[in-house]
Amino acid sequence: MYHFATVLSTLLASSLPASLAAPGTPSSPSAQNTAPFTPAGGIGTAANATPPVYHPLSDFDFQSMNLALNQEWIELDLFHHALAQFSVEEFEAAGINADDRFLIEFMADQEVGHATMLTNILGPTAAKPCNYTYPFTTVRGFVDFCQKLTRFGESGVYGFLEHLDSRPSAELLLQSITTEARQQMIFRQFEGLFPMPIWFTPGITQSMAWTLLSPYIAHCPAENPHIVFQNFPALNITNNPSAIPLINSSLENSTLPAITHNRSIPLSKPGFQLDLTWEKPGKITGYDGLYTTNTSAGPAQFVAWISQLNTTYTPLFNISADGTSGSTLQPGDLIFGNGSAPLINGTLFIAITDNNTFVTPFNMSLLNTHIVAGPAMYQSG
Ligand SMILES: *[C@@H]1O[C@H](CO)[C@@H](O)[C@H](O)[C@H]1NC(C)=O
Numbered sequence: 001m002y003h004f005a006t007v008l009s010t011l012l013a014s015s016l017p018a019s020l021a022a023p024g025t026p027s028s029p030s031a032q033n034t035a036p037f038t039p040a041g042g043i044g045t046a047a048n049a050t051p052p053v054y055h056p057l058s059d060f061d062f063q064s065m066n067l068a069l070n071q072e073w074i075e076l077d078l079f080h081h082a083l084a085q086f087s088v089e090e091f092e093a094a095g096i097n098a099d100d101r102f103l104i105e106f107m108a109d110q111e112v113g114h115a116t117m118l119t120n121i122l123g124p125t126a127a128k129p130c131n132y133t134y135p136f137t138t139v140r141g142f143v144d145f146c147q148k149l150t151r152f153g154e155s156g157v158y159g160f161l162e163h164l165d166s167r168p169s170a171e172l173l174l175q176s177i178t179t180e181a182r183q184q185m186i187f188r189q190f191e192g193l194f195p196m197p198i199w200f201t202p203g204i205t206q207s208m209a210w211t212l213l214s215p216y217i218a219h220c221p222a223e224n225p226h227i228v229f230q231n232f233p234a235l236n237i238t239n240n241p242s243a244i245p246l247i248n249s250s251l252e253n254s255t256l257p258a259i260t261h262n263r264s265i266p267l268s269k270p271g272f273q274l275d276l277t278w279e280k281p282g283k284i285t286g287y288d289g290l291y292t293t294n295t296s297a298g299p300a301q302f303v304a305w306i307s308q309l310n311t312t313y314t315p316l317f318n319i320s321a322d323g324t325s326g327s328t329l330q331p332g333d334l335i336f337g338n339g340s341a342p343l344i345n346g347t348l349f350i351a352i353t354d355n356n357t358f359v360t361p362f363n364m365s366l367l368n369t370h371i372v373a374g375p376a377m378y379q380s381g
Pocket residue numbers: 092093094095248256
C-alpha cells in the first residue's frame with residue numbers, strides 16, 4: 001500500500017505555494033474582515049455583496065453550460081433507453097438485479113433535475129432533448145458505455161467550471177456534477193471494476209468533451225443553439241482493454257457487479273502497447289450534418305495522457321505514411337513520485353498531439369490547438 005504519512009509530508013512541503021504553507025497567516029496585514037467570524041477575502045460573501053444571479057454572464061458561460069445540458073439530456077435518454085431495451089433476464093444474467101435497476105431509474109430522475117436546473121439558468125434558448133444513437137447491444141456494453149459517458153461528462157464540466165464568469169451558476173453546476181460523479185463510480189461497480197482507482201479526477205476542455213459526445217447525437221430540434229466548440233478528428237484505440245466480458249469466477253478475476261473487487265489482474269500495465277488509428281479532418285459528425293471535424297495541429301508526434309492532475313506525453317512510433325495510425329506505450333509515472341499512485345489508471349483520456357506542450361489543469365485549453373485527433377477513452381483499469 002501507499003505510505004501516506006511519508007508521502008504526504010514530503011509532498012505538502014514541496015508542492016504547496018508558500019502562502020498556503022502556514023495556515024492562519026493573513027494574506028495581507030491590511031485586509032479587513034467583512035463580518036464577525038468571517039475571514040477577510042473570498043468573493044461574494046460580504047453582507048452587502050451583490051445578490052447572486054444564476055445566469056450566464058458571457059457567451060463562454062452560455063456555450064459551456066449548454067454543452068453540459070446536451071450531456072444531461074443524453075444521460076436521461078440513455079438510462080431510460082436501456083431499461084426499456086433489455087429484458088429482466090438480460091439484466092439478471094449480467095448481475096444487475098431489481099434494486100440495481102431502480103437505482104438506474106433514479107439516476108434518470110437525477111438527470112431530469114440536472115436538465116431542469118441548467119434550463120432555468122440558460123433560459124428559453126436552452127437546448128432541448130435530441131435523438132441519440134448508441135454503440136451497445138448488451139447490458140454489459142450499456143454499463144461500460146455509461147461509465148465512459150459519465151466520465152467525459154464529469155471531466156468536461158471540471159474543465160470549464162472554474163473558468164465561468166458566473167460563479168453563482170458554477171455553484172449550482174458543481175452541485176449537479178458531484179452527483180454525476182457518483183453515477184460514474186456506480187457504473188464502474190456494476191462492471192465489476194475497482195470503483196475509484198485514481199486520486200484525482202481530471203478535467204478536459206469543452207472541445208474534447210464535444211468531440212467525445214457528438215457522435216452519439218443523431219437529430220435535434222432545429223432551434224437548438226449551434227455548439228461552437230471544436231470537433232477534433234476521431235481517435236480509436238484498436239486494442240483498448242475491455243471489462244465488458246462477464247467473468248464469473250475468482251475474486252481476483254471477477255467482473256460481476258460488486259462494491260469492489262481486489263483486482264490483482266489489472267486491465268493494462270505500464271509498457272502496454274496501444275495501437276491507434278485516427279481520422280483526417282473534414283468528416284461530418286454530430287447531429288443533422290451540422291458539424292465537421294477540424295484540427296489546427298501539425299503532424300502527429302505524441303500521445304497526450306490526460307489523467308489525475310496531469311497531462312503527460314509519450315512518443316508515437318510506427319506512424320503510417322499517411323499519418324493516421326501509430327503506436328505508443330503506456331507510461332509508468334507515479335503521480336507524486338515514489339510511494340504515490342500510478343498516473344494511469346481507471347477510465348482516462350488520450351489524444352494525438354503535434355507537440356508535448358506542458359499544460360496544467362487550469363490552462364488545459366492551450367492544448368486544443370495541438371490536438372491532431374481525439375481524445376479517446378482509454379480503459380486502463
Ligand atoms: C455465477 O456462477 C455461479 C456458480 O456457478 C452461479 O450460481 C451464478 O448464477 C453465476 N452468476 C452469473 C451472474 O452468471
